[in-house]
Amino acid sequence: MLLLLGNFCITVGSSIVLPYLAIYLVHEHGMSPWAVGMAFTVRLWAQFGLMVVGGAVSDRLGPMNTMCLGLVLRGASYVLLAGLSSSIAVIAACGLLGLGSALYIPAGKAALAGLVGDPSKTASVFALRSATNNAGLAIGPLVGGVLLLGNPSIGLAATSLVFFALALAFWRVRGRLASPRPASGMDAKTRGADGRRSSLREIPALLRHNPRMRWVVLTAMAFGFCYVQVEYALPVTVAEHQSAGFVGVLFTVNAVSVVALQFLVTGPMGNIANSALVISGGLIAMAAGFGLLGFGSMGALVAGVVLFSLGEVIVDPRLDGEVAGAVDAEHRGAAFGLVGMCIAVGGTGANAAASALAGADRLGDGYWLLMMGGAAALSLLVLAGAPRRRVRQPEHASSVTR
DSSP states (O other): OHHHHHHHHHHHHHHHHHHHHHHHHTTOOOHHOOOOOOOOHHHIIIIIIIIHHHHHHHHHHHHHHHHHHHHHHHHHHHHHHOOSSSHHHHHHHHHHHHHHHHHHHHHHHHHHHHHHHHHHHHHHHHHHHHHHHHHHHHHHHHHHHHHHSOHHHHHHHHHHHHHHHHHHHHHHHHGGGOOOOOOOEEEOOBBOOTOOOOOHHHHHHHHHHHHHHHHHHHHHHHHHHHHGGTTTTHHHHHHHHHHHHHHHHHHHHHHHHHHHHHHHHHHHTTOOOOOHHHHHHHHHHHHHHHHHTTTTTTHHHHHHHHHHHHHHHHHHHHHHHHHHHHHHHHHHHHHHHHHHHHHHHHHHHHHHHHHEEETTTTOOHHHHHHHHHHHHHHHHHHHHOSSSSSOOOOOOOOSOOO
């Protein structure tokens, strides 16, 4: 219950700031589109690119210890964003924010999986995690929209206090979750000083001998290319066509849609054995949403975000389920981190495209047509590139970026 409540509070705090961060950096700091794109790319890579390292730290130090460290770093980053003004300093603060997330997210997933124990109950617990995350996402942007009209620094300060308070709460109960024990018969050369095998050293062998995992990491790149649009391109587009305050409304639409669609879609999708077909369909839904975003009207924006949410609900849990079924518990943190790193690869391409096509802080309608075509092409590649042999994996309803 504490971990789930913590996820809710973290998402509330983050979504007070993140939906408006691009607008805040442009209007409050006067940063150029390229500088904003660089800041978001640095945060993206620090978060997802270093998740594999964060997962390995979790496997070695224990999930709760790693989560506390990640929360402290995230809290410090918001303090720095509130007080810094130069572009280089802001980019560094965004990097620190991403590093904190890289430590917290895989450790949080590993902590939940370790507490549940019974594999038959894991899916329901991860579904609760997704629901609490998106409940927080429904509230935070509305609060942030109000603060944006006054003093945005208040939102940054409030968010940092949330993270510091949760770090203290998690630290006090860290002894309730034991670190995973190493399996017997392991090669001593790959173990650390405490006898635990290095998760990072397992990843090359995992990819070399597991075609399914290779497909998962490539699919994660495709998903990252589509998913990252909600962080940079979407807020800038909405602020141009409508208003900065409407960004919070769309983030709330996204959160409510994810919660509602989670109950409607997860069950039927779980009955489909072909993961490639399911994920390909999710990317097609995101592509359709991108096509609508280009129109810029309120109705089109809302409909586009709902379709985007549908794709998120379909793809994200399936990826987590594939990872959980392919890797043993001792190295699961690093495996979740590897998928996060691959999402960063895809997201970097998307941020570069948004920065290159941005002119006068604006993304033209042609950008969303390009994204629609790109997402559709990626869906076909995911479907065509899947290994022929399919092993059924458990479904986990979770959120990869929260």
